[in-house]
Amino acid sequence: MRKSTAWFVFGAVTALLSVLFFWPLGTVISGGFWVNGKFTLRYLIGVFENPIYVEGLFNSLKIALGTTLLAMVVALPLAWIANQFEFRGKAAFSALVLVPMILPPFVGAIGFQQMFGAYGMINALFGLGARDWLGGGQYAGVVLLQTLSLYPILYLNAVAALANIDPAMEEAAANLGCTRLRRFFRITLPLMMPGLFAGGTLIFIWSFTELGTPLIMNYTRCASVQIYDSLKEIGSNPFPYALVTVMLAASVGLYAVSRRLFGGRAYAMQSKASTQSAVRTLSGWRGLLAALPFALVTGLALLPHLGVVLTSFAAPGSWYQSVLPQTFTGGNYIEALGHDMTVSSIRNSLLFSSLAVAFDIVVGIAIAFVVVRSKIRLRGVLDALSMIPLAVPGLVMAFGFLAVSSWLSNLKGFADADWWPRLVDVRTNPTLFLVLAYSVRRLPYMVRSAVAGLQQTSVTFEEAAWNLGASPAKTLRRITLPLIMANLIAGTLLTFAFSMLEVSDSLMLAQQADYMPITKAIFELFQLLGTGKYVAAALGVWAMAFLTATLVGSSLLLGKKLGAVFRV
Amino acid sequence: MPVPITIEKLTKRFGAKTVLRDIDVQIAAGEIFFLLGPSGCGKTTLLRAVAGLNDPDEGRILAGDRDVTHLPPHQRDMGMVFQSYALWPHMSLRENVAFGLEMRGIGKADIQARVMRALEMVRLADRADSKPNELSGGQQQRVALARALVIEPQCLLLDEPLSNLDAKLRLEMRTEIRRICKEAGLTAIYVTHDQKEALSIADRLAVLDQGRLLQIGSPQEVYTRPGSRFVAQFIGETTFVEGRVLGWRDGRAEIETAAGIWTAQTAGGLEAGETVWLSVRPEAVQLHTDRADGPNVFNAALHATIYLGEVAQHAVELGGDISLKALETRPRLVARDDARAETRLYVDPADVQVLKA
Structure with missing residues (x-):
């Protein structure tokens, strides 16, 4: 890649990301510190003096810690078993543990309440009376739900990290007399630390700022819900800005610390694995024993989905103090399809997500090319820059976009124009901001997929084409793109799936019924009295089916490398 | 059409490191020219500069x-x-080989014919529709050659083309590559670190070390008349003996070493008292000589032997702590472990190279 081209792409992308990323963030940060044209720490201090905000932050931290630790406990043994042993049904089981990713946890919460609530399935099944298994504060429920939907990210990271370790490392330890379990703690675990913490950090930040699940579970005393509740005052009250800034600082700080501690030290393997890993085949009861943890985790993780599916087929009001719904019906689906909001939400989600994906494909490939194929010094900066959206909570970004929109719609000289609010005011039409928010936050998946593709594709393939007379543009079209196509498709599917599933931006930015995406529609339907919950569940099942297809597709294309996508 | 390639004062730096310094090379049209050197010497960088x-x-x-x-x-x-x-x-052999012709805007029918001719030349016409990963290493190597040749280039560049092949195949491909290049009358620049490859295929070769060009010449010239200690020990095996010039007259020098006085034939002017190195190739050492005293006849002891069947390589101790490597065809004496065998050896003065320190 020519230097001038590389610099041009670098400049354009940096400028673009600055506008799409640093502007909203800057607006958030300045909103809490510059009030009426003056710098003040009053609101920042005020956040820490207000016992409600402090409790909210503390509870969010508790959720994040609980989720991350529990996810480690769940994912690590599974990854180790998958790496060390061969047993019947392993392929199926290791695919099944990824299934929870097909549903945003807040939708699962609807089903979960039906099963574990005071009047739910479990109590009816065992005749336990009206006991709420999710605990009074709903804390356990939130952590469990988030763990069950986020542990696959850690599992994928751990499997990728394990696959990356030259089996000779372990064989050398075994040769010196180290047992299998001790080998794991002395050799394998230290070597896989970077990958593990990459995934762990991601889970921590996501659960720290998760909005949908606490909302549905009615766990209102956490920072994310407090921020959501204060959106109405976004033009007048600096406190939410200060609160968001605190969350941002905590997330970025954690990201920076963990990257410094664990990310920069990825151990380079001296050789590509020369032998297949010393996989031991387990048969008979040993094989069953190895499969058991997978079955358990998958079963548990699928409970919310099962609850959602059952709810979607239950006649409204018929699943109450009973093991299963007493009357099954397809009516919820018919009602869901007939509802104005549903139909337009599917259309909206498809439109927003497609636009976001198109944006990400172009920008992502350009970034990946500069990062992998150019030699300009700042390419590392570009790489880091394109990854930051992973470290910044969606909630913070959404809040920032909202603030930018609110500022833009009052811009002098434009505010009176007829077309202006339709473009920039989310209260009139959130399309622009939703698409931008979706694409910026999903850009890392695209960049990672494309980077992985380019790294696996030796540059000599391109050199050979130039050597035979192909221009750079022709080489890109005939050689490079076909060779990395699998990665591009996988990146596209992931970007698309996660845009369809997006919660924070959708809940906060889409305020007009006509422009609501699916997730927001599910949330709105859920709040309707009477049939709302059941119709919401039906829409949730539709989303699940759709996302299953896309994720299965991308994991088939990427194989073990799927894990590398979820890495900061 | 093959053209001559001229490289003038070429310098290349990577950051602060200079990987090529002032390289001057002239390669004639139709010549097979080798760039030879240890890894990191800059030979691949030079080739890639020629390729752009x-x-x-x-x-x-x-x-x-x-x-x-x-x-x-x-x-x-x-x-x-x-x-x-x-x-x-992602492309079949046919598509791989056709690519360069397509880029040159050549008509479909013509491409088809030329691709098949190129594949026939490397004896892979029957595999035209296979994908590269269905082929063995040697077959892939031949496709790569066909792909580069089919465009009838001005110059063929080869970057260690045989290094991924096993020893037997490498031998076959050596003659094959030379045959193909000569038949097509190509100018070829060939990079390798394998001196046997260079000696057996090259018309001329250049030895590089640390970004500098040390010597250019035909294989025989470079092997028999190395210009420096580095070249002498990089191409072939040799033993160095340090010495001091006693006198030089009519192309014959007398040199005093710790093992006695050596005589060497050398054209270069030497001054009495100058410190020099003698380079003695193992095959130049004639063991069990019947010669009486004379120049370059020494008493010696064989004290370690690497036995290789048709030849044996001995370590031969002269006086003064000096040990030579000596090659013996149809070996008679084999000294193992601590056993020592006394012998007499002779080295022809024409086989002793004098290198300036």
Whole structure:
């Protein structure tokens, strides 16, 4: 890649990301510190003096810690078993543990309440009376739900990290007399630390700022819900800005610390694995024993989905103090399809997500090319820059976009124009901001997929084409793109799936019924009295089916490398 | 059409490190020219500069009369065989070989015919529709060669093309590559670290070390008349003996060493008292000689032998703590472990190289 081209792409992308990323963030940060044209720490201090905000932050931290630790406990043994042993049904089981990713946890919460609530399935099944298994504060429920939907990210990271370790490392330890379990703690675990913490950090930040699940579970005393509740005052009250800034600082700080501690030290393997890993085949009861943890985790993780599916087929009001719904019906689906909001939400989600994906494909490939194929010094900066959206909570970004929109719609000289609010005011039409928010936050998946593709594709393939007379543009079209196509498709599917599933931006930015995406529609339907919950569940099942297809597709294309996508 | 390649004062730096310094080489049209040196010597960098895959900091590269120094690679018309072959895995052999012709806007029927001819030349016409990963290493190597040759390049560039092949195949391909290049009358630049490859295929070769060009010449010249200790020990085996010039007259020098006085035939002017190194190739050491006293006849002790069947390599101790390597065909004496065998040896003065310190 020519230097001038590389610099041009670098400049354009940096400028673009600055506008799409640093502007909203800057607006958030300045909103809490510059009030009426003056710098003040009053609101920042005020956040820490207000016992409600402090409790909210503390509870969010508790959720994040609980989720991350529990996810480690769940994912690590599974990854180790998958790496060390061969047993019947392993392929199926290791695919099944990824299934929870097909549903945003807040939708699962609807089903979960039906099963574990005071009047739910479990109590009816065992005749336990009206006991709420999710605990009074709903804390356990939130952590469990988030763990069950986020542990696959850690599992994928751990499997990728394990696959990356030259089996000779372990064989050398075994040769010196180290047992299998001790080998794991002395050799394998230290070597896989970077990958593990990459995934762990991601889970921590996501659960720290998760909005949908606490909302549905009615766990209102956490920072994310407090921020959501204060959106109405976004033009007048600096406190939410200060609160968001605190969350941002905590997330970025954690990201920076963990990257410094664990990310920069990825151990380079001296050789590509020369032998297949010393996989031991387990048969008979040993094989069953190895499969058991997978079955358990998958079963548990699928409970919310099962609850959602059952709810979607239950006649409204018929699943109450009973093991299963007493009357099954397809009516919820018919009602869901007939509802104005549903139909337009599917259309909206498809439109927003497609636009976001198109944006990400172009920008992502350009970034990946500069990062992998150019030699300009700042390419590392570009790489880091394109990854930051992973470290910044969606909630913070959404809040920032909202603030930018609110500022833009009052811009002098434009505010009176007829077309202006339709473009920039989310209260009139959130399309622009939703698409931008979706694409910026999903850009890392695209960049990672494309980077992985380019790294696996030796540059000599391109050199050979130039050597035979192909221009750079022709080489890109005939050689490079076909060779990395699998990665591009996988990146596209992931970007698309996660845009369809997006919660924070959708809940906060889409305020007009006509422009609501699916997730927001599910949330709105859920709040309707009477049939709302059941119709919401039906829409949730539709989303699940759709996302299953896309994720299965991308994991088939990427194989073990799927894990590398979820890495900061 | 093959053209001569001229490289003038070429310098290339990577950051603060200079990987090529002032390289001057002239390669005649139709010549097979080798760049030889240890890894990291800059030979691949030089080849890639000729291909246009890196941009030299100073100097010029001429293909014929055309200055191609800063021309993008796709406008140079130099077919290259990559070390990894770089066959595109998503294309069949036919498509791989046809690619360069397509880029030249050649008609479909013509392409078809030329591709098949190229594949026949490397004896792979029957596999035209296979994908590269269905082929063995040697077959892939031949496809890479066909792909580079089919465009009838001005110059063929080969970057360690045989390094991924097993020993037997490497031997076969040596003659094969030389045959193909000569039949097509190509100018070829060939990079390798394998001296046997260079000696057996090259018309001329250049030895590089640490970015500098040390010596250019025909294989025989470079082997028998190395210009420096580095070249002497990089190409072939040798033993160095340090000495001091006693006198030099009519191309014959007397040199005093710890093992006695040596006589060497050398054209270079030497001054009495100068410190020099003698380079003695193992095959030049004649063991069990019947010669009486005379120049370069020494009493010696064999004290370790590597027995290889048709030959044996001995370590031979002279006086003064000096040990030579000596090659013996049809070995008679084998000294194992601590056993020592006394013998007499002779080295022809024409086989002793005098190298300036």
